[in-house]
Amino acid sequence: MEYARLLNLISSIITINDRDNDLVHELFEPFSGSRGEILEPQGKPAEFLYFINKGFLRLFYFEDGNEVTTNINCPPGFITSFTSFIEKTPSTINLQCITDCELLRIDKKNLDYLYRQGQKWGEFARVVTEHSLNYNEQRTRDMLVLNAEQRYQKLILKQPDIIRNVPLQYIASFIGIKPESLSRIRRQIIS
Template sequence: MPQDIDNSTNERLIIMDNAHAKLLQLVSKLVKTDAHDLNMATRLFEHITTTKGTVLVAHNKRATHLYFINSGFIRNYYLQDGLEVTSHINCPPGFITSFNSFINGTNSPEVVQCITDCDLLRITKKDLDTLYQECPNWGLTGRLIYEQALAYNEQRTKDIMTLTAKQRYLNLLAIHPDIIQHVPLQYIASFIGIKPESLSRIRKQIIS
């Protein structure tokens, strides 16, 4: 049974020279950074590893960290009529948490869970606020990432309304071609808004 990361023995802090490399590369592509920006991020983002099934944010608990994915796959899901509905699948590199809970300090209506073993960085809300205050470039980075997330969610909503299930699946594979090797089909089916058996039929059509 999955355990909350704050209480789990799955978590271990490790020291690795390149642990922050992907994060710093991503930020450097978005804004001009200096040594202070990079050093602050390296100091405040904690490097951890987790195992498959680890719960990063539990249902009805507060999200205490924002996570950056170096490697691995993570999903957000909520329960509807006793069934798990996958609302988001995050592939590396990228940020994930229960965002409303993390920002507002409220309990999370969803679960954030590792689909695979993961290599992550994490930061608390207090440390993220410190990073924004002391490094204006990080504040700009946060705004740009937030705008990208809004655009992604808007496009995802439009795709669900206008594209066929097959088109949604093919779009997902075009963006993340390796997702099928790491994420169970039932999660992918839920994410694109169809039943697992429908996805199986679509995959058979594509293969044939």
């Protein structure tokens, strides 16, 4: 069961056979993360790429003693400090479980091995990378162009699971405002 969501995602992008199914089971390791647990700490190279089966995770860093959330991710999705993971350099951000999480993880060596197993795995990586780049480009644009209320309204519309499951202080940081500003926006929306 824990591999079904990942295999469904993969098969929605490329055609996989029994050998590919076996590779996913061999190379991706089931892992449970507890609420509040730091999976990949700032200052160390990110060891794993995580696929989220259940739960919510965030990437954050510290600025002037405050936590700044740069990404919140939920199922089905991949998350890590990508630059650190790819380049094996110390991460500038922390990866933390917001809730208890059920994950599958793969290290860089095994991911590279998977990519060498055929052109279709490269195609899968290309599609996932393009999706991630598109998301990050849109998020950057939204942070520059939309005001705080518009960013919150877009989050409600596009990612309602985050609104229902993630603490307000993380959501506020994610959309670039203080928690008290988010509370005011929420009151205005409700009234």
